[in-house]
Amino acid sequence: MxxxxxxxxxxxxxxxxxxxxxxxxxxxxxxxxxxxxxxxxxxxxxxxxxxxxxxxxxxxxxxxxxxxxxxxxxxxxxxxxxxxxxxxxxxxxxxxxxxxxxxxxxxxxxxxxxxxxxxxxxxxxxxxSSRELTLFSKQEDSSALGFVGLIRVHVIKGINLTVRDFMTSDPYVVLTLGNQKAQTCVVRSSLNPIWDEKHLLSVPHATFPLKLVFDRDTFSEDDTMGDVSVDLQPLYAAVKVQEAMGDELGNVQVGKWVATRDNDLSCDSMIFLQNGRLLQDLKLKLKNVECGELEIQIEWVPPID
Ligand SMILES: [Zn+2]
Structure with a gap:
């Protein structure tokens, strides 16, 4: 207490x-x-x-x-x-x-x-819609667990990252969601690093964004190389569609997050079902930096009943 x-x-x-x-x-x-x-x-x-x-x-x-x-x-x-x-x-x-x-x-x-x-x-x-339940009510079944589900973030690769060392950069990615933090390995001397790493994070609420920040490994203080923010609400909306439809859907597209000037997408992001797994492909444009893109895939991992 x-x-x-x-x-x-x-x-x-x-x-x-x-x-x-x-x-x-x-x-x-x-x-x-x-x-x-x-x-x-x-x-x-x-x-x-x-x-x-x-x-x-x-x-x-x-x-x-x-x-x-x-x-x-x-x-x-x-x-x-x-x-x-x-x-x-x-x-x-x-x-x-x-x-x-x-x-x-x-x-x-x-x-x-x-x-x-x-x-x-x-x-x-x-x-x-029931007045007994507010948006954040603890009584709502899933949030009683303290989270609405899990995501597995597959950090695939970076493309054309900015040059911050004399020769090149040693980049890695820090993922944050709510209070959680995860980090990829450092890829030595690459502006087009391939991480191919998966990190599991719990989603405290659908409105919490997933943030990915690029850094480079140096002996001095790390120097940020740009960041992106991912709105998880389109994926969560697709989860609701999937739940409503049951297993009848097969391998289909169930949602889309459209690239606009207000988000960090390089192109429209597709949300689709593949062999019963709900996946979202994202190509993101780094902000607060001159150039660079990041490719990730997010898989929705439903909470265990
Ligand atoms: Zn007031």
Whole structure:
């Protein structure tokens, strides 16, 4: 319990938790424990009006925090992570409240956000249509395990990486997902390294991105060679399709993540079934660096019943 509390204190000090999740006011003092957001006095009043089945409220300084409340807050990850889910699709025409917004503006947004869940990904909205279940409810079967599934990330190869040594580079890849970290071997002196390595990671929530950062091995501090971020929601949506269809699908394409200017894809990423395995091929364009691409394949590994 003590260790959990100190973890919680650290969590409260996260930069994103210093501002109200709904209006951005600094120094929020209220927590909605089932939605995972930390909010200000004014937004608290509106949360309270929606009832405890939508938003279960508690003071940040309350002594009534249970282990489960703390655990769920840590699991969700704070205001930024919660908003990534609850505000995934806020239309441009919708006005986000500011610290000095009127109660009416505030209420309109907050009710759309939590009560009707208008801004979450449609597939997730369906999963939580019952008011008893919020987006992050622990009661939802899969997340009771603390994760929604596993992915096996096959780091295949890098293409045309940037030159950072005098002659060439000794690159490796660091994979992160939530709190987990994995790392490939170093490939000596190559700008087109082939790793061909598989790493298993658990997916805490479909909205958590998989991040891959390139580094090079040197005697001095490692020097980053670019990074990419992979949205796992298209794959998770395909998982839901597969679950709904059972084994009738055969070897077919079940989804696609389209390359746009806002993501790191070099070309459209196909999600397909192959001999009962759900796979996604990705060719990614490194960002924060001049050049380079990365080829990976992700396999969805369902949780064991
Ligand atoms: Zn607020």
């Amino acid at each position: 003590e260790r959990r509390m100190s973890k919680f204190q650290k969590f409260i000090l996260q930069p994103d938790n210093q501002f109200c999740a709904d209006c951005g006011l600094q120094g929020p003092q209220w927590v909605s424990t089932n939605t995972g957001v930390i909010i200000c006095d004014k937004c608290y009043a509106i949360h309270r009006s929606m009832g405890a089945s939508v938003s279960k409220l508690m003071s940040l300084n309350s002594n009534d925090w249970t282990d489960e409340d703390v655990e769920l807050m840590l699991f969700i990850g704070g205001n930024a992570a919660a908003n990534a889910a609850y505000e995934a699709f806020v239309p441009k025409t919708c006005k986000r409240p500011m610290p000095d917004s009127s109660n009416q503006e505030r209420a309109k947004f907050i009710r759309s956000k939590y009560e009707r869940q208008e801004f979450v990904k449609p597939s997730m909205r369906l999963a939580s």
